[in-house]
Amino acid sequence: MxxxxxxxxxxxxxxxxxxxxxxxxxxxxxxxxPIPWLSYPFIEFIEPRLNKFMNVYEYGSGNSTRWFAKRVGLIHAIEHSLDWYNTIKGNLPDNAILVYEPLELKADYHDMAFMDVNDETPYSLNIKTRNLLYDIVIVDGVNRNNCIANSIGCVSSNGVIIVDNLEYSGQMQAGLNLLKDAGFKRLEFWGLSPIVYTKTGTGLFYRPDNCLLI
Known part of the structure; x- marks a missing residue:
């Protein structure tokens, strides 16, 4: 049965x-x-709201980079792992631009993912070097608190920020507080995601006038 x-x-x-x-x-x-390594409820929510006029910035790369590239006009992604960068870069279309920015820290992935909000790195600052306001910023890599901090000034007036793994909200509280202080509302999508058998949460942070029309 x-x-x-x-x-x-x-x-x-x-x-x-x-x-x-x-x-x-x-x-x-x-x-x-390929699909994003985000919760299935979130993928189902956002897919019909994407269009070729949108540009995306992604902290962390993977099958999500390929998936978004197929549905939006432009995606910039950054990766801290050289091995993963070499794996992904050869499978990307022309509208997906991936850069490698190492994070030289003697720590495990969990420690790198949830660094202090004040720990700026070339990785977290890369979004500011693009001279572009993004419709969507995805925070799903390392140094998440400071990546959130830098994303706030790099989204368009109607842009949204996606933060994955809300089950670790405690470790990302400093960054999430910055989003709240900046006037972003919070919508949570909980459920299964690819590969993982435990419940995970993807957060969508948006303002009243947003590109997803919510």
Whole structure:
């Protein structure tokens, strides 16, 4: 009975591609196409709201870079891992520009992801070197608190900021407080995401007049 529920082709775990993502250990859908490593409810929410007039900045790269590039006009992404950068860069379309910016810290990934909000690095500051206001900024890499801090001034007046892994809100509280102080409202999308079998949250931070019309 349980196995039937898990592998029923009409079931959510199959149709969302979650089972396939676990087997392949990649953020992919049921047809093996790349999807963001964000919560499924958020992906379903934002996909129909994207268009080719939008530009995106992404802290952290991966299948999400490819997925967004297919749906928006331009995406800039930054990556701190050289191995991952070399893996991703060869699979990107022309409208996706990926840069490598190492974060030379003797710490594990968790420590690098949730550094103090005042710990500025070339990685977190890269968005300011682009001289562009973005419609969407995605914070899903390292040094998240300071990346949030720098993103606030680099989104357009109707731009939105996406922060993944709200289950770690405590470690990102300083950055999340900055968004609140800047007048951003918060919409949370909780559920499964590719590969992961525990509940995860993706946060959408927006102002009343926003490009997603919410």
């Amino acid at each position: 349980i196995w039937g529920l898990l592998f029923d082709r009409k079931g959510y775990l199959h149709q969302s591609g979650w089972l396939r993502s676990v087997r392949r250990m990649q953020a992919i859908d049921v047809t093996d196409c």
